[in-house]
Amino acid sequence: MKQDKKISSDSPDFVASLAGGLSVLLTFDENHSTMTLSEVAERTNMDRAKARRYLLTLHALGYVHKDKRQFKLSPKTLSLGASYLSSVHHHDIIQFYLERVTEQTGESCSFAVLDGDEIVYIARSAAQHRLLSIAIAIGTRLPVAYTSMGRIILANLPQEELEAQLSNLELSAHTPNSITDPKIFAQMLKDAKKQQYAVVDQELDSGLRSLALPVYKSNNELIGAINISTNAMRISQDVLIETFLPLLRDCAEKIQTYYI
Amino acid sequence: MKQDKKISSDSPDFVASLAGGLSVLLTFDENHSTMTLSEVAERTNMDRAKARRYLLTLHALGYVHKDKRQFKLSPKTLSLGASYLSSVHHHDIIQFYLERVTEQTGESCSFAVLDGDEIVYIARSAAQHRLLSIAIAIGTRLPVAYTSMGRIILANLPQEELEAQLSNLELSAHTPNSITDPKIFAQMLKDAKKQQYAVVDQELDSGLRSLALPVYKSNNELIGAINISTNAMRISQDVLIETFLPLLRDCAEKIQTYYI
The missing domain is CATH 3.30.450.40 (GAF domain)
Known part of the structure; x- marks a missing residue:
């Protein structure tokens, strides 16, 4: 599939909070499977207030689990790739x-x-x-x-x-x-x-x-x-x-x- | 892991555009693996302007491929679940x-x-x-x-x-x-x-x-x-x-x- 040109991150159409939330999901990995808010903020280079809102939103949507101060990914994150796999x-x-x-x-x-x-x-x-x-x-x-x-x-x-x-x-x-x-x-x-x-x-x-x-x-x-x-x-x-x-x-x- | 209480979607902490962008990713499935903007807007129950911004942002981030008017998921969507799998x-x-x-x-x-x-x-x-x-x-x-x-x-x-x-x-x-x-x-x-x-x-x-x-x-x-x-x-x-x-x-x- 030939690819169309991408918009840049300073385009008025670019939804920065969508990009930010996805980068929070991506920051979890094998060696960082459970993190506190501070750790997520540090690893994503985000201020705590933003990282907190993304984490709480992802928690509300079921993509991360939260146990006291610890966050980790839930199996629901697999859904985001499942439609690609089934295609x-x-x-x-x-x-x-x-x-x-x-x-x-x-x-x-x-x-x-x-x-x-x-x-x-x-x-x-x-x-x-x-x-x-x-x-x-x-x-x-x-x-x-x-x-x-x-x-x-x-x-x-x-x-x-x-x-x-x-x-x-x-x-x-x-x-x-x-x-x-x-x-x-x-x-x-x-x-x-x-x-x-x-x-x-x-x-x-x-x-x-x-x-x-x-x-x-x-x-x-x-x-x-x-x-x-x-x-x-x-x-x-x-x-x-x-x-x-x-x-x-x-x-x-x-x-x-x-x-x- | 005992789960903490979730914030609701009308909480001031809830990032609606993160939720909207993720619902755009989820709307692709086996039977809807390639869609136009109109189809995405219809299936997510979103106005076209919003659906368009989410699609263009996901395209800019590499999560969807775009070929003229057709959008489809890219293998990068698998990254979002890969960290869960490796954990x-x-x-x-x-x-x-x-x-x-x-x-x-x-x-x-x-x-x-x-x-x-x-x-x-x-x-x-x-x-x-x-x-x-x-x-x-x-x-x-x-x-x-x-x-x-x-x-x-x-x-x-x-x-x-x-x-x-x-x-x-x-x-x-x-x-x-x-x-x-x-x-x-x-x-x-x-x-x-x-x-x-x-x-x-x-x-x-x-x-x-x-x-x-x-x-x-x-x-x-x-x-x-x-x-x-x-x-x-x-x-x-x-x-x-x-x-x-x-x-x-x-x-x-x-x-x-x-x-x-």
Whole structure:
């Protein structure tokens, strides 16, 4: 979908208190799941009076729970994304095939789409509890440049969109392995496009190695990507390519048959 | 968490435009995934000027996509619930064990918690595509009274909370099978509590039969419930109880070992 121009935050049409309330919701995360008013005000950079009104309104609407001075998100916040998820066609099918890959490989398998300069996890089949794992939920966002799904999506963008992405991309190191040279990065995308898969080896987090494939509609429109993510100490690049790639390819083909 | 009293929508602290903006997000659903401004205004019962400002603000913030006159939700809406999901402890573990039940039974298996008079789906393992299925995503809300997970949660509530729930509960028929007599309903909850499982047989939708068990922390605090949902034409009540109940019980026990 080609995007229309956005209004700016100083437009008379911009509803600042809607933006403020949403930023209060977003400030809760894994490490800040329960906060006081002061903590919310501090983390959102808001004065206490504003933060208080947003919190009390979100509480009245059922989006946050309040226990004395402590606020935390309620499961109602999931409703805000549920309508997006239910509009993802064949979500159950995607989930089913991801789970089959996890069965076959013992590793986590995910589906993500591009949104701005991040990928967003839409479906995920988690491997059995591993000592090394990054906590990923549906809705988790990761930088497009340092994820295998992000790279294979970038690699397959139309030239004009790719250039727009590359001009905005921040190539900053997450680990000693992270590629930060724009020329090497561009070459990796070319290789990924040619091979039609991308491997990211410990560039986002040490020990994290993953393999991704693009997912298309039958009209060749890119929908998103699927990946297998593994522990680099257990799974070599060779196993990833020789054993896992055919299984993941089969998964992508199965999913694509539903997108007529 | 015991809940503090909520402010009302006519309180001077209530931010009406935050509530309005959120109701715009919520008005998108499976059957209304793409809407014009007029459609949003009509469905939210808002004047066009207000609906327009909320839509343009949500567009500026990246929560809706706009293509000419058409608006639709973007995957960024998932971020609003992602922090809730990442605060659900052991989400990956729950997902893993749900998937194992699907492997063993070939049926969908879910985990839900209570929120108001509805249950909210937090994790789900979907069965392979079936002709009969209701579309359920993470964040989907269903009425507590007519779901097996809702009933087993109700059955296990402390007496005071249960009475509060029952006094608000709307027992209205979804199918000819739906129990609507409050006395029979209360007796079913008593039976469910005694057996420590609940079966709901085609009371929410014809052909839908499901079995649920409660999930506890080790201090006996109720966390939520898990269920297996099946097609009544394929799976009899006998199979549900004799074959599936032990598998689901094993799943609940496995999950509970992580909640020390």
